Amino acid sequence: MGRVRIPPVLRDTVNGSRELPARGVTVSEILTDLFAIHPQLGNRLSDDAGRLSAFVNVYINGKDIRLLDGIATPVGKEDVVILLPAMAGG
Amino acid sequence: MNLAIPAPAATAPDFVPGFDGIRCRHCGTGAPTGPRFVCTSCFGPLGATYDYARVAAHLTREAIASRPTTIWRYAELLPVDEPAGRGLAVGSSPLVAAPRLAERLGLRRVWVKDDSRNPTLSFKDRVVAVAAARAQAFGFHTLACASTGNLAASVAATAAALGLRAVVLVPADLEPAKIAQAAALGATVVRVDGPYDAVNRLCLELTDELDGWAVVNVNLRPYYAEGSKTIGFEIAEQLGWRAPDAVVAPIASGSMYTKIARGLAELATVGLIEARPTRFIGGQAAGCGPVAAAFAAGTDVIEPVDRPRTIVKSLAIGTPADAVPALELARGSGGSIEGVEDQAVVAAVRLLAETEGILTETAGGVTVGALQQAIERGIVGRDDEVVLVISGNGLKTLDALVAGVTPTADEPIAPTFDAFEAWWSSREAAA
Numbered sequence: 001m002g003r004v005r006i007p008p009v010l011r012d013t014v015n016g017s018r019e020l021p022a023r024g025v026t027v028s029e030i031l032t033d034l035f036a037i038h039p040q041l042g043n044r045l046s047d048d049a050g051r052l053s054a055f056v057n058v059y060i061n062g063k064d065i066r067l068l069d070g071i072a073t074p075v076g077k078e079d080v081v082i083l084l085p086a087m088a089g090g
Numbered sequence: 091m092n093l094a095i096p097a098p099a100a101t102a103p104d105f106v107p108g109f110d111g112i113r114c115r116h117c118g119t120g121a122p123t124g125p126r127f128v129c130t131s132c133f134g135p136l137g138a139t140y141d142y143a144r145v146a147a148h149l150t151r152e153a154i155a156s157r158p159t160t161i162w163r164y165a166e167l168l169p170v171d172e173p174a175g176r177g178l179a180v181g182s183s184p185l186v187a188a189p190r191l192a193e194r195l196g197l198r199r200v201w202v203k204d205d206s207r208n209p210t211l212s213f214k215d216r217v218v219a220v221a222a223a224r225a226q227a228f229g230f231h232t233l234a235c236a237s238t239g240n241l242a243a244s245v246a247a248t249a250a251a252l253g254l255r256a257v258v259l260v261p262a263d264l265e266p267a268k269i270a271q272a273a274a275l276g277a278t279v280v281r282v283d284g285p286y287d288a289v290n291r292l293c294l295e296l297t298d299e300l301d302g303w304a305v306v307n308v309n310l311r312p313y314y315a316e317g318s319k320t321i322g323f324e325i326a327e328q329l330g331w332r333a334p335d336a337v338v339a340p341i342a343s344g345s346m347y348t349k350i351a352r353g354l355a356e357l358a359t360v361g362l363i364e365a366r367p368t369r370f371i372g373g374q375a376a377g378c379g380p381v382a383a384a385f386a387a388g389t390d391v392i393e394p395v396d397r398p399r400t401i402v403k404s405l406a407i408g409t410p411a412d413a414v415p416a417l418e419l420a421r422g423s424g425g426s427i428e429g430v431e432d433q434a435v436v437a438a439v440r441l442l443a444e445t446e447g448i449l450t451e452t453a454g455g456v457t458v459g460a461l462q463q464a465i466e467r468g469i470v471g472r473d474d475e476v477v478l479v480i481s482g483n484g485l486k487t488l489d490a491l492v493a494g495v496t497p498t499a500d501e502p503i504a505p506t507f508d509a510f511e512a513w514w515s516s517r518e519a520a521a
Contacts, residue, residue: 007128012130044133054414055116055128056133064396064409067394082295084291084294084295085133086411087128
């Protein structure tokens with residue numbers, strides 16, 4: 001099963017875990033599962049309509065999912081999904 | 091004229107702090123002052139806030155004018171509890187009249203805010219000075235950054251001047267001059283096999299995984315970003331305490347572009363200048379112009395650029411952090427965000443060099459090129475007073491600038507007057 005890495009600022013919503021199992025075959029399924037188990041994480045990262053916040057970037061093995069298939073991007077057993085704040089620039 | 095940068099107590103004896111803590115720029119939730127950049131409530135970006143009423147009551151033009159020529163003359167509007175005592179001599183870069191450039195562009199008044207003359211030859215010295223002041227206050231011993239080059243040199247030099255360690259991470263294909271500069275200044279330079287965005291992401295992960303690292307453009311970002319406001323403060327002061335009709339600045343993350351506007355707005359808020367509608371024109375390289383593309387498409391949705399293809403490496407940010415505020419500023423101020431092709435960038439650098447004797451790096455070419463396009467578009471007109479923010483020195487990107495330029499003497503000439511005369515005559519005849 002793949003893994004999801006949680007940034008430190010959000011670990012209080014997942015009992016301090018740095019990594020969680022990624023249950024699902026797409027990013028969308030994995031996040032839905034994650035938010036169901038950890039509703040506070042869902043509150044921080046998605047809006048009322050359930051859309052992923054614009055402040056979070058999702059990467060699979062280092063690739064921004066917006067450059068792949070967005071939340072429909074498939075996630076394999078060896079893949080690491082990383083959630084990071086959308087902050088880039090020098 | 092100040093001949094020396096004085097000791098701490100002399101920098102601003104009448105200083106009364108204006109900084110009022112950091113809070114989320116999106117939901118407004120406060121956060122404790124410390125090395126953090128993400129809101130715990132909504133994951134949005136944290137930013138610095140100020141007690142403008144207190145600043146307005148204490149800060150005067152005369153007080154500012156009496157202080158040394160560094161960015162700390164504006165310390166009340168910087169995120170510090172006291173003006174920094176040590177460090178590089180940053181700020182008060184010249185605002186140079188550019189009449190020959192103006193004439194070529196068909197404009198009456200053009201000024202060049204020449205930040206290519208800062209201590210490490212780019213505007214980055216401003217933001218690093220503020221971040222470093224905070225890093226020391228928080229007890230950090232290492233300054234680090236993800237950089238396309240200019241930031242790395244500034245972090246290296248600033249750390250050296252303050253006795254801190256510097257670790258800088260850069261894309262492996264960065265211009266050699268920029269890598270050499272940081273290394274020569276004593277930094278540990280880590281070349282990363284990937285574009286800037288991958289380096290930045292790595293630095294985000296580093297701040298997550300390592301304690302005690304002050305990554306200036308990541309976990310000190312709320313303080314760091316404020317340094318760019320000083321460009322706006324200085325422009326206003328140097329124009330005699332007023333704002334120009336238009337400001338043109340390059341856009342990488344969009345931070346500098348938006349903070350210059352913020353600086354001018356804050357001066358108006360605290361009563362140091364009159365509020366007026368300045369237009370803000372931003373420039374991006376066409377080969378990595380996600381913000382320019384969104385502006386042209388009339389949208390707020392940024393499509394990240396996976397592989398930047400441009401000689402303007404210092405603007406090669408595929409996922410800019412401040413894209414949306416930049417778009418709002420361009421649209422709200424009646425400005426624009428232009429995408430400039432590489433050929434036009436090089437031509438624009440040559441234009442500035444040959445009309446005003448200022449050699450800027452490729453990002454400066456984007457800025458001049460963006461002004462040219464804004465004029466064509468009708469956004470800037472003949473009677474406008476325009477300030478061009480020239481953010482970096484051309485010695486940093488000489489390879490990109492001279493590619494395709496034919497040297498004026500292909501073969502060395504013999505050291506005789508006859509040889510010179512023969513060569514010169516043939517050149518004149520060919521011209």
